[in-house]
Amino acid sequence: MIFTLRDTMGLAASAGLEEEPESLEGFSLCRLTADWSRVEPADGVFDEAVLSACRERIQGLRERGVCPVLVLHRRGLPAWLEERGGFASGGGVTCYLRYAHRMVEALGDLASSYITFDEPNCLALAAYLPGGEGKRSLLAAARSMTNLTAAHIEAYGLIRKTRLAMGFTDTRVGVSPQLRVFAPKNPQDPVHRFWASRSRQIFQASLIRAMYTGRASFPIGGHPSIVPGRYCDFHAPSYGGRSVLSGPAMPAEREADPAGAVQICRALYALLPRPLWVTGEGGALDAVRQLQALCACELPVEAFCCRGTEAREALRRIAAQGGMDAALYERLAGEEDC
Numbered sequence: 613m614i615f616t617l618r619d620t621m622g623l624a625a626s627a628g629l630e631e632e633p634e635s636l637e638g639f640s641l642c643r644l645t646a647d648w649s650r651v652e653p654a655d656g657v658f659d660e661a662v663l664s665a666c667r668e669r670i671q672g673l674r675e676r677g678v679c680p681v682l683v684l685h686r687r688g689l690p691a692w693l694e695e696r697g698g699f700a701s702g703g704g705v706t707c708y709l710r711y712a713h714r715m716v717e718a719l720g721d722l723a724s725s726y727i728t729f730d731e732p733n734c735l736a737l738a739a740y741l742p743g744g745e746g747k748r749s750l751l752a753a754a755r756s757m758t759n760l761t762a763a764h765i766e767a768y769g770l771i772r773k774t775r776l777a778m779g780f781t782d783t784r785v786g787v788s789p790q791l792r793v794f795a796p797k798n799p800q801d802p803v804h805r806f807w808a809s810r811s812r813q814i815f816q817a818s819l820i821r822a823m824y825t826g827r828a829s830f831p832i833g834g835h836p837s838i839v840p841g842r843y844c845d846f847h848a849p850s851y852g853g854r855s856v857l858s859g860p861a862m863p864a865e866r867e868a869d870p871a872g873a874v875q876i877c878r879a880l881y882a883l884l885p886r887p888l889w890v891t892g893e894g895g896a897l898d899a900v901r902q903l904q905a906l907c908a909c910e911l912p913v914e915a916f917c918c919r920g921t922e923a924r925e926a927l928r929r930i931a932a933q934g935g936m937d938a939a940l941y942e943r944l945a946g947e948e949d950c
Contacts (some may be wrong), residue, residue: 628647637678699736705759753831771783849877850893876909895923
């Protein structure tokens, strides 16, 4: 074996709720992403047929021994909410909490683990900053990040309270920001170091600190719901690789950097000691190398997830044999070289 999978670590797939449960066999967990726009196609109108289909998918997973982790939101918003300004508008918080409550009411007996937002920093920044789509306003991005923080904090309590009223005490709630390693192109250049540090703060550091601990700093603003506390039962970072900066422009190119996955996990654990459920990005070999680095570290990594068909199949094989063997590694390395 090139490396052995930890006994305490589960391997997970990432899928939409429309995917058939049969395709997810072999994993111990699955991050199931709900589509808010399908569940609530019009303001305050929930599609009960969609919710019923969601129940069938989750039941199918449970019957196959796969633990569902329900992701309530990823990236896009319902059109009716976009028209009102999305989370840059204060009304976005109220609408999200209504949706989250309905989802837990409908599915709370089948799912005990929840991720409030998948990559909320990308939702806020891609829509509003220069180079993205939408209003291209830092002020709008800051409002969006502030309201997303408030929505997560409120949902953290709401989900736990709703399931407790249903008789369940095993609820776990987290959030899944995209996190990167930001490095100066020239570590000796103070300008490069400044932009690496500032980019880290704006893209992720302030948001995760506010979401996890209720302590706001620029660009997160004030909100009645953002108060000091602990709003995370597990860390679920989506590792975005390494970005090298020399100025304010964030480069599109990113390095896979497997060691960086451990670096961001250490930073999260230092901020708030909680178990880690990591999602790797990149190709299959990138994901496997990140998994290898996490297996070798001292942190309490409970789960590793991947996106993409090839990475999923590699993890399925690793789960079946308890680790990474030379044959699988050579095949993945050969595919990367092609």
